[in-house]
Amino acid sequence: MSIRLENIAKHFGNTQALEPVNLDIYEGELVGLLGPSGSGKTTLLRIIAGLESADRTAQPSRIMFGERDVTQVHVRDRRIGFVFQHYALFRHMSVYDNVAFGLTVMPKKERPSNGEIRARVFRLLEMVQLEHLAKRYPAQLSGGQQQRVSLARALAVKPDVLLLDEPFGALDAKVRQDLRRWLRRLHSELNFTSVFVTHDQEEALELSDRVVVMSNGRIEQIDAPDTLYHSPKNRFVFEFLGDVNHLEGSVNNGVLTCGNAYLHVDLPDGPEELLLRPHEVRLAEQASDTCHLPVVVTAISPVGAEVRVELEADWLAKPWLATVRHADFERLAMKRGQHLFAHPRQWHRFEENTQSAARQTRTA
Amino acid sequence: MRRIGDAPAVKRLLVGAALVLSALFLLLPLVAIFAQAFSQGMAVFWANVSNYFTLHAIGLTLGVALLTIPICLVFGVALAWLVTRFSFPGRRILQTLIDIPFAVSPVVAGLIYLLLYGRNGWIGSWLDGHDIQLMFAWPGILMVTVFVTCPFVARELIPLMQAQGSREEEAAATLGARGWTTFWRITLPNIRWALLYGVILTNARAVGEFGAVSVVSGAIRGQTNTLPLHLEQLYQDYNAVGAFACAALLALIALLTLAAKASLEWRASRREALL
Amino acid sequence: MNQRALRLTGNTRVLPGFGLSMGISVLFISLVLLLPITGLFGQLAGLSLAQYWAIITEGRVVASYMVTIGAAAVAALINAVFGLLLAWVLVRYEFPGKRLLDALMDLPFALPTAVAGITLATLYAGNGWMGKLLEPLGFQVAYTWVGIALAMAFTSIPFVVRTVQPVLEDLPAEVDEAAMSLGATDAIAFRRVIMPHLWPALVTGTGLAFVRSLGEFGAIIFIAGNMPYETEITALMIFVKLQEYDYAGASAIASVVLFVSLALLLAINIWQGRFVRRLHGGKG
Numbered sequence: 001m002s003i004r005l006e007n008i009a010k011h012f013g014n015t016q017a018l019e020p021v022n023l024d025i026y027e028g029e030l031v032g033l034l035g036p037s038g039s040g041k042t043t044l045l046r047i048i049a050g051l052e053s054a055d056r057t058a059q060p061s062r063i064m065f066g067e068r069d070v071t072q073v074h075v076r077d078r079r080i081g082f083v084f085q086h087y088a089l090f091r092h093m094s095v096y097d098n099v100a101f102g103l104t105v106m107p108k109k110e111r112p113s114n115g116e117i118r119a120r121v122f123r124l125l126e127m128v129q130l131e132h133l134a135k136r137y138p139a140q141l142s143g144g145q146q147q148r149v150s151l152a153r154a155l156a157v158k159p160d161v162l163l164l165d166e167p168f169g170a171l172d173a174k175v176r177q178d179l180r181r182w183l184r185r186l187h188s189e190l191n192f193t194s195v196f197v198t199h200d201q202e203e204a205l206e207l208s209d210r211v212v213v214m215s216n217g218r219i220e221q222i223d224a225p226d227t228l229y230h231s232p233k234n235r236f237v238f239e240f241l242g243d244v245n246h247l248e249g250s251v252n253n254g255v256l257t258c259g260n261a262y263l264h265v266d267l268p269d270g271p272e273e274l275l276l277r278p279h280e281v282r283l284a285e286q287a288s289d290t291c292h293l294p295v296v297v298t299a300i301s302p303v304g305a306e307v308r309v310e311l312e313a314d315w316l317a318k319p320w321l322a323t324v325r326h327a328d329f330e331r332l333a334m335k336r337g338q339h340l341f342a343h344p345r346q347w348h349r350f351e352e353n354t355q356s357a358a359r360q361t362r363t364a
Numbered sequence: 365m366r367r368i369g370d371a372p373a374v375k376r377l378l379v380g381a382a383l384v385l386s387a388l389f390l391l392l393p394l395v396a397i398f399a400q401a402f403s404q405g406m407a408v409f410w411a412n413v414s415n416y417f418t419l420h421a422i423g424l425t426l427g428v429a430l431l432t433i434p435i436c437l438v439f440g441v442a443l444a445w446l447v448t449r450f451s452f453p454g455r456r457i458l459q460t461l462i463d464i465p466f467a468v469s470p471v472v473a474g475l476i477y478l479l480l481y482g483r484n485g486w487i488g489s490w491l492d493g494h495d496i497q498l499m500f501a502w503p504g505i506l507m508v509t510v511f512v513t514c515p516f517v518a519r520e521l522i523p524l525m526q527a528q529g530s531r532e533e534e535a536a537a538t539l540g541a542r543g544w545t546t547f548w549r550i551t552l553p554n555i556r557w558a559l560l561y562g563v564i565l566t567n568a569r570a571v572g573e574f575g576a577v578s579v580v581s582g583a584i585r586g587q588t589n590t591l592p593l594h595l596e597q598l599y600q601d602y603n604a605v606g607a608f609a610c611a612a613l614l615a616l617i618a619l620l621t622l623a624a625k626a627s628l629e630w631r632a633s634r635r636e637a638l639l
Numbered sequence: 640m641n642q643r644a645l646r647l648t649g650n651t652r653v654l655p656g657f658g659l660s661m662g663i664s665v666l667f668i669s670l671v672l673l674l675p676i677t678g679l680f681g682q683l684a685g686l687s688l689a690q691y692w693a694i695i696t697e698g699r700v701v702a703s704y705m706v707t708i709g710a711a712a713v714a715a716l717i718n719a720v721f722g723l724l725l726a727w728v729l730v731r732y733e734f735p736g737k738r739l740l741d742a743l744m745d746l747p748f749a750l751p752t753a754v755a756g757i758t759l760a761t762l763y764a765g766n767g768w769m770g771k772l773l774e775p776l777g778f779q780v781a782y783t784w785v786g787i788a789l790a791m792a793f794t795s796i797p798f799v800v801r802t803v804q805p806v807l808e809d810l811p812a813e814v815d816e817a818a819m820s821l822g823a824t825d826a827i828a829f830r831r832v833i834m835p836h837l838w839p840a841l842v843t844g845t846g847l848a849f850v851r852s853l854g855e856f857g858a859i860i861f862i863a864g865n866m867p868y869e870t871e872i873t874a875l876m877i878f879v880k881l882q883e884y885d886y887a888g889a890s891a892i893a894s895v896v897l898f899v900s901l902a903l904l905l906a907i908n909i910w911q912g913r914f915v916r917r918l919h920g921g922k923g
Contacts (some may be wrong), residue, residue, distance in 0.1 A: 050653070092554060099535070101541070366815070368818065382729075443660070471854070471874040623744045
């Protein structure tokens with residue numbers, strides 16, 4: 001089932017939670033709504049669900065599920081599955097009763113027989129690997145288990161669309177990883193349309209077919225994860241998607257100067273700010289003719305496939321972060337207090353006027 | 365862990381003072397009620413209780429309480445649902461208004477009902493023309509009792525429902541549940557203990573109300589005399605044992621109320637410990 | 640899609656029952672709480688301002704204000720100290736009988752006021768258990784002003800205990816530890832660290848106890864003696880006027896009592912709201 005949003009806006013009191021938004025989600029897609037808190041992503045999700053209604057604006061707003069106009073349809077009749085941020089399990093009901101709830105409240109003539117309900121609930125519990133806990137109460141389950149019950153409960157009514165609000169937000173890192181993988185597999189098996197909200201860029205990039213990046217009630221960019229990462233449309237998206245190092249200074253005759261540091265750039269004169277990802281910073285023992293960026297190593301954390309190195313210097317307002325391969329790390333014999341030179345592999349700049357969102361990436 | 369006031373001497377002094385003062389101030393009156401009631405033996409107590417006028421007063425008191433409870437229950441649940449599940453202008457005013465009965469003197473509460481529904485009041489005179497008498501009859505007693513007790517259920521429910529939030533009801537809606545289904549199957553099970561406690565408090569107050577009832581009842585023996593009014597009459601007639609026999613019955617209801625409260629709280633704390 | 644769904648979502652609320660619960664609440668509050676108050680104003684409209692003033696400033700009535708306010712103030716002060724002690728003991732210490740003591744705190748709320756009234760009167764009368772001990776020492780409680788304050792204190796003690804107790808429970812142990820690690824003695828730590836947290840609740844609870852005492856009737860009339868100018872409370876004045884069928888007089892005095900108690904209730908609500916906001920960051 002595809003989802004189409006037309007001109008959806010929302011305000012609470014005097015604050016505009018959502019500026020008029022248009023969005024198309026295709027059948028079978030897994031879409032992530034990504035943004036910092038207050039960006040309007042949860043509001044948008046709740047409007048799709050029918051838990052909030054969009055403002056009545058001069059231009060009519062519409063929500064379509066496939067060919068069905070659901071704008072005026074109550075949440076209970078929209079045929080959606082909603083997974084709440086803190087699960088919202090019915091605490092006085094067993095796991096079994098939680099999952100069966102949606103089936104038992106169907107109107108009499110549509111309601112499956114008791115035997116059928118039982119069979120379907122156990123099939124779902126099996127799918128989420130919780131059939132042995134059917135008689136437990138929510139308070140007796142771990143966070144990850146509660147999350148899976150909440151998912152099974154949402155799927156029991158065979159929704160057209162599955163909506164998830166920060167589904168893994170309250171879980172610890174390891175459980176999160178497992179559940180993410182599991183959700184991805186479930187999605188490709190059952191092939192429903194899903195939308196989920198997250199503030200975690202890694203989660204959004206890993207799970208989604210497409211990511212909708214939001215800030216201040218606006219959609220900043222909609223793209224597949226790799227496109228998004230490699231060609232962010234504006235500075236907000238670039239900064240939100242990963243760690244960023246800033247190089248601020250002024251350009252004079254093709255040289256960007258900042259204290260005793262300088263870098264040759266092919267830019268017009270004037271104040272300038274360049275942005276670099278940690279993996280775009282190369283470290284060496286020497287400066288070059290075109291690049292003189294002296295730094296001191298202040299912290300080293302050899303975690304995972306790369307070593308994360310924190311760098312400071314007089315000319316830096318905020319420390320830089322560089323990721324170095326273990327081989328390079330050993331070759332340079334890096335230690336805290338060591339003096340090195342940074343060499344940008346490439347850098348990015350954005351025009352201040354985000355509306356035009358002019359963006360340049362140069363290889364240095 | 366060390367905390368302020370942990371020193372054994374301080375602790376002993378404070379606990380001792382609290383126990384002695386509570387015993388004198390709270391426990392002694394309780395003991396005195398039963399001591400007085402049984403001071404002339406079981407037989408006299410029983411004769412006082414099984415007296416026709418006492419039995420009639422008990423019947424009237426329980427009847428009024430039995431009618432008061434459902435009225436307060438419907439109002440309390442409706443108001444709590446309204447102020448905790450929706451936001452609308454005037455929400456805080458409604459919440460303040462329900463405290464009025466706590467602040468108004470019971471005598472004043474009785475008086476304002478008497479003025480409105482009594483023979484001289486603008487509703488009362490119209491009712492009088494149609495031969496309906498509310499004041500100095502059981503409907504009047506019921507009306508002031510409802511006035512005095514109406515905040516209890518709502519007061520118990522509002523903080524609880526506020527803390528629980530509406531996420532479970534929203535979840536039920538996304539699963540297709542209709543309004544009453546959601547209420548009976550999701551909301552009610554979550555608030556049932558608070559609801560029960562609200563009912564117990566309502567009952568305790570309804571049974572014991574004195575000031576407001578004494579203004580509107582007329583206190584006619586065998587007709588409009590509730591148990592607290594009957595007790596007053598016996599006391600004024602220098603039948604102290606009879607008065608304390610009634611007092612003992614009322615004190616018993618109070619003790620049951622306290623026991624119910626303690627056990628409900630114990631239940632809640634055990635459930636919290638489980639989570 | 641279907642007409643039914645369209646009609647159901649005519650408003651913007653997801654949860655059902657807004658209209659029904661609003662209807663019941665507004666109807667109930669109007670009929671039960673607000674409409675009767677109009678009866679009072681109807682009765683007062685029959686009085687000229689001079690008549691009204693004469694009634695509410697008559698010597699015996701003014702004396703009853705003094706007795707009521709004075710005794711209520713004394714009762715509230717006693718309860719502030721006693722209530723704080725009880726709340727502290729119940730929250731901070733473990734001792735045998737603690738749960739019983741905790742349950743006992745609600746007795747004055749659960750016990751009908753008339754029962755409390757005759758019991759206190761009997762206990763403190765000259766031949767009562769307490770009276771026998773106190774009168775030889777020269778303390779007369781029953782049928783005096785002291786008895787009124789005692790009855791008021793009895794009926795309103797739970798207000799202080801039950802308002803202070805949860806606040807004290809919410810105070811984390813780290814606060815104590817921080818104060819002591821900084822070298823404060825128990826007395827200083829209590830005064831400088833604990834009290835600033837407690838006193839908004841203590842004032843609220845004492846205020847509620849005071850309002851309750853101003854209106855109390857059943858518990859007092861038996862022990863008060865009800866001597867005009869001496870031990871007659873305002874609630875009884877209203878009652879006496881009613882028994883003389885002086886509805887106008889009763890209403891005039893009642894309007895003073897009603898106004899004062901509603902004003903105090905409002906003040907307490909505002910006061911409480913302000914502190915809740917200050918201590919819990921705006922979410923009043």
